[in-house]
Amino acid sequence: MIEGILIGLTTALTLQNILMVMVGCFFGTIIGMLPGLGPMTAIALMIPITYGFDPATGLILMAGVYYGAVFGGSTSSILLNAPGVPGTVATSFDGYPMAQQGKAGKALAIAAWSSFAGGTLSAIYLLFMAPSLSKVSLSFRSPDYFALMILGLTAIAAFSSKGQFLKAMMMVVLGLMLASVGQDSLSDITRFTFNNMNLTDGISFVLVVMATFAMSEALTIILKRNDPTSAAKQVSLTELGSIKINKEERSKMYKTIPRSSIIGFLIGVLPGAGATIASFLAYGMERNVVNDEEKEKFGKGSVNGLSAPETANNAACSGSFVPMLTLGIPGSGTTAVMLGALLGFGVQPGPRLYMTNPEIFWSIIMSMYIGMVILLILNLPLIPYIARILAVPKNYLIPLILFFSVTGIYVMSFNNFDIYLMIGIAVVATFLRLYDFPMPPLILAFVLGGLMEENLRRSLLLSNGSWEFLWDRTLTLCILLTTILIVVWHLYKSIIRK
Amino acid sequence: MNINTTKVISLLFFIFSVFYLYTAYQIQVFAFDENAPFNARTFPIYLGYAGLFFSGLKLILPEPNNIKVDHKNLEYKKTVILIVIAIIYGATILKVGYFLTTSLFLFSSYYFLGERRWVLMFLLSFPFVAAFMYLLHGILDIYLRDPFLQSIGVMG
Numbered sequence: 148m149i150e151g152i153l154i155g156l157t158t159a160l161t162l163q164n165i166l167m168v169m170v171g172c173f174f175g176t177i178i179g180m181l182p183g184l185g186p187m188t189a190i191a192l193m194i195p196i197t198y199g200f201d202p203a204t205g206l207i208l209m210a211g212v213y214y215g216a217v218f219g220g221s222t223s224s225i226l227l228n229a230p231g232v233p234g235t236v237a238t239s240f241d242g243y244p245m246a247q248q249g250k251a252g253k254a255l256a257i258a259a260w261s262s263f264a265g266g267t268l269s270a271i272y273l274l275f276m277a278p279s280l281s282k283v284s285l286s287f288r289s290p291d292y293f294a295l296m297i298l299g300l301t302a303i304a305a306f307s308s309k310g311q312f313l314k315a316m317m318m319v320v321l322g323l324m325l326a327s328v329g330q331d332s333l334s335d336i337t338r339f340t341f342n343n344m345n346l347t348d349g350i351s352f353v354l355v356v357m358a359t360f361a362m363s364e365a366l367t368i369i370l371k372r373n374d375p376t377s378a379a380k381q382v383s384l385t386e387l388g389s390i391k392i393n394k395e396e397r398s399k400m401y402k403t404i405p406r407s408s409i410i411g412f413l414i415g416v417l418p419g420a421g422a423t424i425a426s427f428l429a430y431g432m433e434r435n436v437v438n439d440e441e442k443e444k445f446g447k448g449s450v451n452g453l454s455a456p457e458t459a460n461n462a463a464c465s466g467s468f469v470p471m472l473t474l475g476i477p478g479s480g481t482t483a484v485m486l487g488a489l490l491g492f493g494v495q496p497g498p499r500l501y502m503t504n505p506e507i508f509w510s511i512i513m514s515m516y517i518g519m520v521i522l523l524i525l526n527l528p529l530i531p532y533i534a535r536i537l538a539v540p541k542n543y544l545i546p547l548i549l550f551f552s553v554t555g556i557y558v559m560s561f562n563n564f565d566i567y568l569m570i571g572i573a574v575v576a577t578f579l580r581l582y583d584f585p586m587p588p589l590i591l592a593f594v595l596g597g598l599m600e601e602n603l604r605r606s607l608l609l610s611n612g613s614w615e616f617l618w619d620r621t622l623t624l625c626i627l628l629t630t631i632l633i634v635v636w637h638l639y640k641s642i643i644r645k
Numbered sequence: 646m647n648i649n650t651t652k653v654i655s656l657l658f659f660i661f662s663v664f665y666l667y668t669a670y671q672i673q674v675f676a677f678d679e680n681a682p683f684n685a686r687t688f689p690i691y692l693g694y695a696g697l698f699f700s701g702l703k704l705i706l707p708e709p710n711n712i713k714v715d716h717k718n719l720e721y722k723k724t725v726i727l728i729v730i731a732i733i734y735g736a737t738i739l740k741v742g743y744f745l746t747t748s749l750f751l752f753s754s755y756y757f758l759g760e761r762r763w764v765l766m767f768l769l770s771f772p773f774v775a776a777f778m779y780l781l782h783g784i785l786d787i788y789l790r791d792p793f794l795q796s797i798g799v800m801g
Contacts, residue, residue: 199785313703314651317658320696324665327692331685338672338685339665369758370724543769546754549731550747554777557738558787566735570728577724581714582651600688612682641706 151278155509159517164207164510167200168518171211172525178212179219181544186216186481187587188364191356192548194488195555202492203507207514209485210468214266214518217422217464218526221258221457226251234422234460237430241445241452248448249388256390256527257450258457261404263523265458268408269415269465270515276416277512280473281501287474289605290616294626296599299476301630302417304588305637306424312637315588318579322589325350326596333604345564352487354565355593357552358572359586365548366577368541390527396450399441403433403454411459415466415479422460422467429459465515471496472508476595480587483594490594651712655703662700666693726757742793748774 158164171193178189189212197205220235225242238258245254287295304315328339329349340346367373392400407429414425433455434445445452467479475497477483489496494504501508552573556565576586610616618624669689678684734750751770760766781787782800794800 195781195787196785199781199787313699313706316699317655317696317703320662320692320699321658323692324689324696327689334675334678334685336672336674336685338689339668366724366727369727370719370721372718372720540760542755542758542760543765545727545758546751547769549727549754550751553731553734553738553750554743554747554781557743558781558789561739561790563735563739566738567732570731570735574728579654582654582712584654603688604683607683607687608681610682638702 151505151509152274152513154505155511155513158203158506158510159207159513163200164204164514165517165521167204167208168211168514168521169525171208171213172215172218172518172522175212175215175217176219176222176522176526177215179216180223181219184364184548185220186213187356187484187590188360188548189213189216190481190484190488191353191361192551192555194353194356194484194491195551195558197488198558202489202494202504203510205492206485206489206507206511209488210511210514211518211521213464213481213485214262214461214515214522217460218259218262218522221262221460222255222526225254225258225453234426234463235456236423237426237456238453238460240430240456241447241449244446245448245453250448252388252390253392253396254448254453256392257396257400257453259523259527260392261400261407261454261457262461263519264400264404265408265411265461266465266519266522267516268405268458269412269462270512270519272409272412272462273465273469273515274512277469277472277508278501280469281498284474284498287498287622288620289602289609290620290623291626292474292476293599293602293606294617294623294630295474295476296595296602298626298630298633299470300588300592300595301633303480303591304585305633311583311585312641314582314584318584318586318589319592322592323596323599325355325589326593327600332597332601343564345562345568350568351556351559351565352491352594353559354556354569355572356484356487356590357555358569359576359589361548361555362552362569362573363576363580363586365545365552366573367580369545370577370581373541399450400454403451404458406436407433407455407458408462411462412466414459415463416469422463425459425463425466426456429455461519468511468515472500472511473498475500475598477591480590483587483591487590487594649708649711650714651708652704655700659697659700659704662693662696665696666690669693723758727754730754730757739790740792742791742795743789744774744778744791745793 159168174193175186175189178184178192179186190209193209193212197208200208217234221238221242224235224239225246228239228243242254242258245251245257300319301316304319305312326349328346330337330347337347410429410432411422411425414428415422430452433451434442437445437451441449441451467477467482471477471482471486475486475495477486486496489507494500494507552569553566556569559565580586606616607613610619616623617627666689669686669692672686672689674684674686730750730753734746738746748771751774752766755766755769778789778791782789789800791800
């Protein structure tokens with residue numbers, strides 16, 4: 148492991164990679180602050196830029212964007228009570244009241260230090276857990292992988308759908324259907340191409356991500372007359388107050404951070420869960436753990452109430468890398484985008500990544516530490532100024548998002564058809580978003596589609612066409628039962644709700 | 646009669662799944678693969694049935710939270726204009742080239758979204774695209790096809 152850490156440090160500490168983390172954190176912070184534009188959009192917009200780098204540098208850049216976006220979401224939660232990403236909703240419960248009491252600077256400092264501590268601690272957990280899990284996952288067979296992918300898709304549908312499980316499952320199926328377009332990987336038989344040569348290689352992952360996130364989010368903002376930047380115009384540089392944290396506040400954070408980081412990391416590891424659930428759980432747990440006097444302060448500007456979700460959401464970000472790096476199965480929409488980008492680089496994440504591409508595996512982990520330090524250095528003193536940058540009118544913001552989306556496709560294929568297809572998918576996605584059809588399940592399904600078919604193919608061929616492979620192995624059966632439990636529970640909830 | 650749009654979307658998805666399933670059954674597989682436990686049409690067939698299952702359930706089960714979208718408050722005009730500009734951009738980018746079409750796309754999008762600060766609009770279109778092109782093409786070595794700039798000798 149020491150050798151791996153050194154490899155990772157050597158890669159991550161090159162001037163280019165440090166610069167990439169800085170650019171990623173800065174860019175991610177700005178995008179993450181804008182309500183509605185989360186880490187997935189930020190990463191999607193960065194994909195064309197990463198084409199110019201090697202896989203490790205590209206992934207380091209995207210990881211920086213990820214942390215930056217989560218942190219940026221906290222800033223808008225605290226200053227504007229407008230969470231940039233769902234994972235920072237819980238931050239606003241106590242962060243915004245603190246800001247209203249004239250302690251915005253202090254709230255931002257608590258959020259920054261908690262994010263830093265949460266991210267750093269979880270990167271340490273990842274450091275120890277990922278290699279061990281990689282070794283364990285080498286014993287996984289095709290049926291286990293197939294069952295795990297079904298579980299991942301079901302879980303993300305369950306967690307991201309806000310009570311609309313069936314809508315999310317429809318998006319999962321749609322994502323898998325889109326992934327099935329093009330040549331079959333084994334027989335080279337074309338499917339669903341309708342004799343269109345442009346579809347022979349299938350639909351590009353970048354195209355789907357750009358269409359369903361960047362482009363459709365831009366169209367949704369225009370359609371709904373939202374202005375994500377309007378609230379930022381009200382931020383005053385002079386009313387932020389001191390960023391100093393006193394001894395009493397520090398001692399509260401010392402207790403909150405370790406427990407919230409563990410919760411955040413473990414939730415992040417679970418497929419589909421992620422930063423939102425982690426932050427809410429950490430907030431709830433913290434409220435139950437503190438004494439009655441402190442409990443009274445929750446919702447009115449509690450230090451514990453702010454520190455807990457901030458620690459947990461950053462810890463969950465690192466945790467979500469575990470299934471992606473070790474199993475090759477992303478646990479969240481954001482890591483699905485990163486997985487897709489990795490596949491685009493020709494790198495296959497999974498248990499063997501640890502052995503075949505140690506520089507990628509370790510440099511991502513090591514860049515997390517560096518990213519956290521940079522976020523702290525960059526964001527703490529610069530936040531008020533970054534918040535002012537957000538006063539860019541949507542009249543400029545929207546065309547720029549569309550421009551980045553089209554450029555991403557243009558540099559990839561030099562093909563008009565792809566641009567038309569992207570616009571078509573974006574229009575459909577915008578319409579579906581209006582009626583609360585979630586997009587992360589679609590992306591995760593699209594990324595996993597090929598792998599899922601491959602593992603089903605192997606499993607069915609090995610079992611001679613029998614579906615017994617689903618219960619032949621205890622591990623497969625356990626994963627399958629968990630999936631069934633999630634489906635039945637959510638269907639039951641759908642039925643009894645009326 | 647008040648039609649629930651979510652149900653209409655579910656119905657459309659159901660019809661789409663029927664079409665997908667029909668097309669999946671039409672996939673030509675090799676003769677020796679016809680009765681194999683798994684061939685090119687197996688997975689799509691399962692997906693077609695899954696689509697029918699979930700959209701069918703959505704149609705049958707009661708709607709937990711009925712989402713009402715106020716269409717009067719939606720900005721259809723600007724959205725459609727933006728989509729049309731994006732389509733024109735996509736249609737011309739290869740023939741005319743990246744620099745000119747992208748700059749014009751940005752400039753016209755700012756204009757149609759209501760912006761009238763001409764100097765800022767210009768700065769955030771032509772010089773901005775030139776700088777971005779330099780970053781991609783010059784620094785990151787990402788090839789950008791541009792017949793217009795090539796014809797006037799700016800790009801090699």
